[in-house]
Amino acid sequence: MATRTRNKSRRAGYTTTGQVRPFDVRQHLSRQLHAPAVNSLVQLLQQQSADSHDHGLIEEVLASCASALGKLKFKPQDPQAFLASVHLAAGCVPPDSPLAASVQQTVARIESYVSTDPVATDDPLFNSLVDGCIRSPEFSDRLPEEIADEAATVRDALRLIEAGADDAAAKAVAGIGFRSPLAPWRMLIRGMVAYYGGTIDQAIEAWQRLPADRVPRGIAQAILATQNRRLGDDPIPDKRRLGSLVDHKQPNEREIVDKLSNSFNNDELDSVAEQLSSMSQWKSVDQNWLSAVRDRLYAELLICADVPLVRRVCRMMKPPRWDLKCDLPVAIAKMLSIKDPVHGDVSSDIDKYLATLEKNTELSDVERRAIRGAVLLRLAMLLRQPLELLYGKQGITPEATVELDRVGKSFGHRLVVTIRECVSLWPNWDRPMGLLASGLDFAYFTTEIVIDIHEQRLAARGDEIKVLKPAADFFYFAKRYDRAKQLSEKLLAIAPRDEAVRSLAWAVDLQQMREALIGGNVELAQQIIERMALLKPAKLHSGILLLLQALPLIASDKSQEAQQRVQAAIDCGLSPLAALMLMEIYIAKAKLPAKIKKIFADQRKLRMKSPSISDVMTTIELCSQAALDVNNDYPGRVGHLKDLITCSKRVLTSANRNNWTIELANILGEFVVRASDGTLRRRYLQLLRRHYDWHIVILVSAIEQGPYAARELYRVVHAESNDPYGLPTSLKALAASMFEETQSLGMFGYDDDDEFDDEDDDGFGWYEEDPTPGPKMEELDPEHLEILTLTMPADIMALFLTDPKQVEKKIRELMPPHVANIVIKALHQKSEGVDHDSIK
Amino acid sequence: MIPSNDSISYQEPLAVLGLDATSTNEQIRAKYLELVKQYPPERDPDRFAEIRAAYEMASNPVERWALCLCVEIAGDVEPLLARFHLRPQRLPTEALLKCGEQLISSNKNAS
Numbered sequence: 001m002a003t004r005t006r007n008k009s010r011r012a013g014y015t016t017t018g019q020v021r022p023f024d025v026r027q028h029l030s031r032q033l034h035a036p037a038v039n040s041l042v043q044l045l046q047q048q049s050a051d052s053h054d055h056g057l058i059e060e061v062l063a064s065c066a067s068a069l070g071k072l073k074f075k076p077q078d079p080q081a082f083l084a085s086v087h088l089a090a091g092c093v094p095p096d097s098p099l100a101a102s103v104q105q106t107v108a109r110i111e112s113y114v115s116t117d118p119v120a121t122d123d124p125l126f127n128s129l130v131d132g133c134i135r136s137p138e139f140s141d142r143l144p145e146e147i148a149d150e151a152a153t154v155r156d157a158l159r160l161i162e163a164g165a166d167d168a169a170a171k172a173v174a175g176i177g178f179r180s181p182l183a184p185w186r187m188l189i190r191g192m193v194a195y196y197g198g199t200i201d202q203a204i205e206a207w208q209r210l211p212a213d214r215v216p217r218g219i220a221q222a223i224l225a226t227q228n229r230r231l232g233d234d235p236i237p238d239k240r241r242l243g244s245l246v247d248h249k250q251p252n253e254r255e256i257v258d259k260l261s262n263s264f265n266n267d268e269l270d271s272v273a274e275q276l277s278s279m280s281q282w283k284s285v286d287q288n289w290l291s292a293v294r295d296r297l298y299a300e301l302l303i304c305a306d307v308p309l310v311r312r313v314c315r316m317m318k319p320p321r322w323d324l325k326c327d328l329p330v331a332i333a334k335m336l337s338i339k340d341p342v343h344g345d346v347s348s349d350i351d352k353y354l355a356t357l358e359k360n361t362e363l364s365d366v367e368r369r370a371i372r373g374a375v376l377l378r379l380a381m382l383l384r385q386p387l388e389l390l391y392g393k394q395g396i397t398p399e400a401t402v403e404l405d406r407v408g409k410s411f412g413h414r415l416v417v418t419i420r421e422c423v424s425l426w427p428n429w430d431r432p433m434g435l436l437a438s439g440l441d442f443a444y445f446t447t448e449i450v451i452d453i454h455e456q457r458l459a460a461r462g463d464e465i466k467v468l469k470p471a472a473d474f475f476y477f478a479k480r481y482d483r484a485k486q487l488s489e490k491l492l493a494i495a496p497r498d499e500a501v502r503s504l505a506w507a508v509d510l511q512q513m514r515e516a517l518i519g520g521n522v523e524l525a526q527q528i529i530e531r532m533a534l535l536k537p538a539k540l541h542s543g544i545l546l547l548l549q550a551l552p553l554i555a556s557d558k559s560q561e562a563q564q565r566v567q568a569a570i571d572c573g574l575s576p577l578a579a580l581m582l583m584e585i586y587i588a589k590a591k592l593p594a595k596i597k598k599i600f601a602d603q604r605k606l607r608m609k610s611p612s613i614s615d616v617m618t619t620i621e622l623c624s625q626a627a628l629d630v631n632n633d634y635p636g637r638v639g640h641l642k643d644l645i646t647c648s649k650r651v652l653t654s655a656n657r658n659n660w661t662i663e664l665a666n667i668l669g670e671f672v673v674r675a676s677d678g679t680l681r682r683r684y685l686q687l688l689r690r691h692y693d694w695h696i697v698i699l700v701s702a703i704e705q706g707p708y709a710a711r712e713l714y715r716v717v718h719a720e721s722n723d724p725y726g727l728p729t730s731l732k733a734l735a736a737s738m739f740e741e742t743q744s745l746g747m748f749g750y751d752d753d754d755e756f757d758d759e760d761d762d763g764f765g766w767y768e769e770d771p772t773p774g775p776k777m778e779e780l781d782p783e784h785l786e787i788l789t790l791t792m793p794a795d796i797m798a799l800f801l802t803d804p805k806q807v808e809k810k811i812r813e814l815m816p817p818h819v820a821n822i823v824i825k826a827l828h829q830k831s832e833g834v835d836h837d838s839i840k
Numbered sequence: 841m842i843p844s845n846d847s848i849s850y851q852e853p854l855a856v857l858g859l860d861a862t863s864t865n866e867q868i869r870a871k872y873l874e875l876v877k878q879y880p881p882e883r884d885p886d887r888f889a890e891i892r893a894a895y896e897m898a899s900n901p902v903e904r905w906a907l908c909l910c911v912e913i914a915g916d917v918e919p920l921l922a923r924f925h926l927r928p929q930r931l932p933t934e935a936l937l938k939c940g941e942q943l944i945s946s947n948k949n950a951s
Contacts, residue, residue, distance in 0.1 A: 071945060131944075135937040158933040173904045196928055213948065219940030223931060237943055250926050257921045264917045284926040292920055301909045366901055374905035381910060428901045431913075 020044045022057055034065045036075050038085045047093045053092045055099045062086060062106045069113035070125065072132030072139050079114045086110055118142055121181070130181045134158070150176050153424035154185040166193045188216035195223060208232045220290060226250055250284065260293070264300070272297050273316035280318070294318060301329035302378055305336035315794050321362050322371050327353040336382065350379065373425045376418045377432055383415040384435050387444055405443075412444030420453050427460035437470060447478050458487075465495060472504055481515065484508045492535075499537060506535045513548070517590040522552045541622075543574030547582055554592050562596070575618035577611060577647075580604035581640060584627050588634040597636070608647055616647045617667045624671050645677050652683040660688060672700050800827045853904065856894035868898050 020043045028037035043060045045053055065086070068074050076082035090107045093100050112125070119126050119142045133140040133151045140148040153172055160169040170193045176186040187206055195203035207220035208231060217231070223229060223236045226249045239246055256279075263271040273593040276294055279285050297313070298320055304310050310333040314326035323329075331349035335501045354375065358369055387408060415435070422432035436450065454471040461467045472487035495501050509532045516525040529548050536545060550565035566583055570576045580600045587597040607615070626632070627641040648668060665688050681700055713735060800807045808824055857871050872895040873942040899901045907913050 036890065071941075129943050131941070135934075135941065158936075162930055162933045164930060196930065198925075198927065200928070213944065215937070215940045215944050217940075218943035218947070220935060221943055222939040223928075226931065227928065237939075241939070241943060243939050243942070245931060245939050248929050248931055250929070253926055257924050260917060260924075261921050264921070282926070284929050286925060286927060289923055289925070290921075295908050296911070296914065296917055296920060298916060299909055302909060367905075368902035370905045371901040371909075374909045377902075377906050378909050381912060426900075429900065429902055431903070431906060479910060551904060 017612060019047060022054060025057060025061060029061060029064050032068065032530065033074050034068050035082055037061050038065060038082065038089060041089050042085050045089060050092070055093050055097050055103075057104070058089050058093055059099045059103050062090065062103060062110065066106045066109040066113065069110060070128065072128060072136060074783070075136075075138055076114060079116070083111065083114055099751065116142065120142065127181060127214060134185065134215070138310050147181060149584055150180060150182045154182055154189070157189050161189065161196065162194075166196055169193060177260065182209050184214045184216040188219055191220060192223070200227070200229070201225075204229070204231060218380050221315060222478050228252060228511045234439070264296075267300075267304075269300055269304065269313045270316065272300075273313045277316050295320060298323070298326075298329065299325075302332050303336075303382065304329065304333055307333045307337055309333075310460075322360065322367070323353065324360070325356075327356065328375065332379070332382065341516075369425055373422055373429065376422045376425075380415055380422065380432055380435050383411050383418065386411050387415065408444040412448070413446055413449075416445050416449040416453065420449055420456070423453050423456050427457060430466065433457070435471060436474075442477065450474060451478070451480070462490075463494070463499075465491065465501075468494070469500065469504070472508075476504065476508055476511075481508060481511050483513065502535050503537045506532060506537055506540075509535065510548075514586075514590045517555050520555075522555045525552045525555070541574050543569030543572050543579060544582070544622075546572070547574075547579060547586065550583065551586055551590055551592065554587065554596050555590075559596055559599075563599075574624075575615045577604060577607050577615045578619040580607070580624045581619055581623045581643075584636060585623060585634065585640070588636055594635070601636075605643075608643060610654075611647050611651060613659055613664055615645075616651050617664050620648065620671045624674070627672050641675070645675055645680055648675075649680055649683055652680075652687050657687055669700055853894040853898035853907075856890060857898060859898070865899060868895065873901075 020040050022044065025037055025040045025044055027036075028040055029322060038061060041058065086107060090103050093103045097103075119129055129139055129143060129820070130147060132142060133148065134155055137152070137155070140151055143151070153176065157169040157172040160166075160172065169189055173186045173189045176182050180186075191203040191206035194200075194206065203220075204224070207224075210217040210220060212670075217234075221231050221234055221237055222242060222245055225242055226245055228236065228250070230236045239249075242249070256275075258270060260275055263275065265267075272293075276290065276297065280290060294317060297317060301310050301313060307330065310329045314329060317326075319326045327349070331353055334349060345508065354372060357363075357371060357375075360368065363371065419432045419436060422429065433453075436445075436453070442450075451474075454474055457467045458471055468487055468491050472484050475481075475484035475487060484504075485508050488501070488508045491498075491501045492505055509528050513525045513528040513532070516528060527560070529545070529552070532548065533545055536542070546565045546569035550562040553559070553562040553565065566579055569579050580603050583600045584597050584604070587593075587600070623640060624644055626634070627637055627644055630638075648671065652668075668684065669688075671821060672680055685702055804827075807827070854868070854944060857868065857875065859868060859871055872891065875891045876888065879887040897907065911917075
């Protein structure tokens with residue numbers, strides 16, 4: 001019992017004897033218990049003799065009470081009793097005490113605060129009372145009635161806002177006048193409505209006008225602090241001052257976005273899924289945005305070859321409504337990682353998804369058809385990539401070559417079949433056709449299916465140039481000249497002045513003229529040549545027509561007259577070297593007598609001994625395309641290519657640097673890029689490295705550097721279209737494909753984060769004669785430097801010799817395993833046969 | 841009929857046209873014609889090209905799905921992430937009043 005009593009006394013703050021100690025008084029103060037503090041002070045003073053009174057304690061207690069009353073932190077329940085205690089305590093301070101004056105002033109303040117008289121509007125207490133009675137309505141009895149009513153309205157409006165009824169809140173405070181002491185509260189509420197409506201800037205604009213000494217400004221500061229934002233020049237309140245609002249503090253948006261962005265950019269798709277999963281629990285996240293990012297994650301999965309990762313992510317993410325079991329990403333990952341696209345299992349997995357899609361009743365008919373089309377496009381894009389990588393690659397062994405060809409064909413077959421279905425589904429959709437349009441080797445396709453695709457499009461949209469032109473081009477390249485002719489005539493009827501259409505029609509006629517000559521129909525050949533005169537592309541030299549006119553003469557054994565036509569062509573300004581080589585090409589392709597061709601060849605070889613720059617450049621311009629075209633071989637093509645290279649070397653050695661105009665240097669640069677001759681490339685760079693069309697120089701040097709040229713190629717590929725030093729159009733595609741190749745090889749690839757600036761031009765200094773390596777060279781390790789000095793062809797080999805593991809890893813990432821195995825095997829075999837010393 | 845959708849990415853072409861995901865093909869065409877009148881190619885070729893591209897994508901459902909399923913067409917993920925925004929949470933009135941009073945009181949003391 002005694003123990004219980006003692007504990008009770010301690011809780012009450014007194015000793016077991018009932019005596020009050022100064023400590024007890026201070027404890028009440030620290031707990032903001034002002035009335036008990038005054039009462040216990042009075043008790044303490046009564047216990048003590050007058051000479052032992054602690055005047056400092058009396059002053060401390062009364063000052064604390066005055067301050068709390070002034071801040072409306074408490075209101076005595078019995079004001080009279082409280083004032084009596086205050087006077088009693090103050091009376092214990094004798095008038096001669098140094099604290100007497102201060103105590104009397106404090107007592108006067110307490111009296112004014114405790115008073116029940118209305119407060120005047122000019123009283124410093126007035127605004128505090130107005131603000132305080134929003135939180136504590138009990139203080140409103142000293143305010144005029146209309147102000148007390150407005151305070152009650154503000155209180156209600158704040159509750160409405162908390163409940164989400166923003167409009168009602170705004171309406172409620174609309175009646176508060178601008179001159180009312182509650183006007184800042186009205187402004188606060190209007191800002192809060194804007195803030196919760198998502199227009200924070202508008203809210204800040206309103207809140208900035210709040211007076212600095214009023215509570216609404218403090219509230220505005222606190223609200224903005226939860227968003228880590230400040231109000232005007234006010235500092236962001238410290239976390240400790242936010243009290244329970246700390247729990248509502250928003251996470252940093254920038255940090256969230258950066259984290260997600262890093263995960264996306266580093267292909268950490270499981271991390272993205274994890275972040276999205278936790279964000280989906282947040283009420284403050286926009287669900288539309290979340291759904292869009294989830295869709296993006298799904299799209300990223302559709303290019304991922306890591307089956308376990310795809311399965312893991314699928315388990316974590318909410319599946320989209322068009323793939324409720326996330327079947328498609330897994331099927332595609334299998335296709336990319338396990339087997340080839342025509343393998344039964346993979347095909348059936350993708351087909352199974354497409355079958356499920358057809359049964360998905362959550363989607364409309366249009367949606368199902370559109371999704372099917374988009375999925376097929378996705379598939380086609382994935383199928384095209386290995387074909388691009390395979391393009392131009394040859395295995396070392398015949399077996400490897402056969403296997404590469406087989407794999408290419410299997411991808412190509414599935415690609416064209418997929419595109420055919422896209423076209424059947426959406427005849428007006430042009431995007432899938434873009435995948436067939438350029439850069440692919442037709443050897444990988446079954447021509448009949450591509451013809452079928454074009455015919456389907458022609459049947460649906462046969463009057464559109466954008467359907468007719470690609471179809472006519474394809475038929476021409478597929479050597480279906482009759483169909484190409486029909487289409488080119490249709491095109492000519494629609495767009496007779498279109499230069500591309502005229503060029504195609506010219507090319508088709510040229511081919512048909514050759515066929516007529518091969519078939520011995522000289523008359524038809526002559527008729528075609530007459531028609532060609534009307535179609536001659538504007539840029540083509542008029543002498544070319546004279547050369548063509550010589551061909552039927554040769555076929556009719558009128559070689560003398562044919563020679564005259566050739567001479568006439570030369571007389572009208574066509575370069576003699578070019579005219580003679582062109583005649584050789586025309587004769588060879590039209591299968592005319594070889595002895596006539598030899599006559600022209602002999603004449604040409606005489607002229608080759610000391611050619612002029614312009615003569616050689618015209619010949620390159622007119623003949624290099626035929627000489628470089630392996631797919632349209634003709635007798636003497638290799639000899640022509642060699643002769644063009646030889647002539648080019650001669651002019652590079654003998655001609656003065658000042659004789660080279662930009663145009664001439666560009667013509668030669670283009671040939672140098674395509675001719676794959678190391679000596680020619682070096683001579684070009686040696687003589688023309690200061691040629692001020694940097695882009696073509698960069699392109700030529702990029703071939704020397706192989707995969708290390710990513711940065712330079714980036715600049716070339718992404719040059720502005722109006723850049724005066726831009727690449728010729730004909731080389732843009734080549735530069736783009738070279739850049740893509742450097743990217744696919746991975747190392748030293750261009751990194752978007754590492755933007756170039758003008759100072760990067762200094763890195764080009766290593767092309768100068770000065771042997772001191774530039775900054776670019778310094779960033780490579782010695783092994784890479786060594787590789788850079790080798791005159792290796794620009795292919796994956798150089799990189800493989802440097803870092804086989806890295807290259808192997810990259811190849812395995814990019815290619816299906818069986819393709820990767822073949823390529824890696826070929827690289828190993830080639831690397832074993834490389835004599836490093838001889839390369840040096 | 842335009843497929844209804846809850847995803848922002850599909851709405852982008854429509855947003856360029858000033859429409860939302862519920863718009864019908866007729867509405868899309870009407871809006872497109874209105875914008876073309878407003879921004880003819882000879883006066884504002886860039887804006888016209890933007891409107892034209894948005895119209896072609898918005899009026900073709902398969903293009904819109906291709907935008908969703910093919911990252912190459914959708915392009916960089918950054919613009920999508922940059923649109924991230926946390927909606928402000930409703931804050932408890934009592935805590936706000938208390939905190940507001942404390943902040944003003946501490947400001948007064950500091951000054």
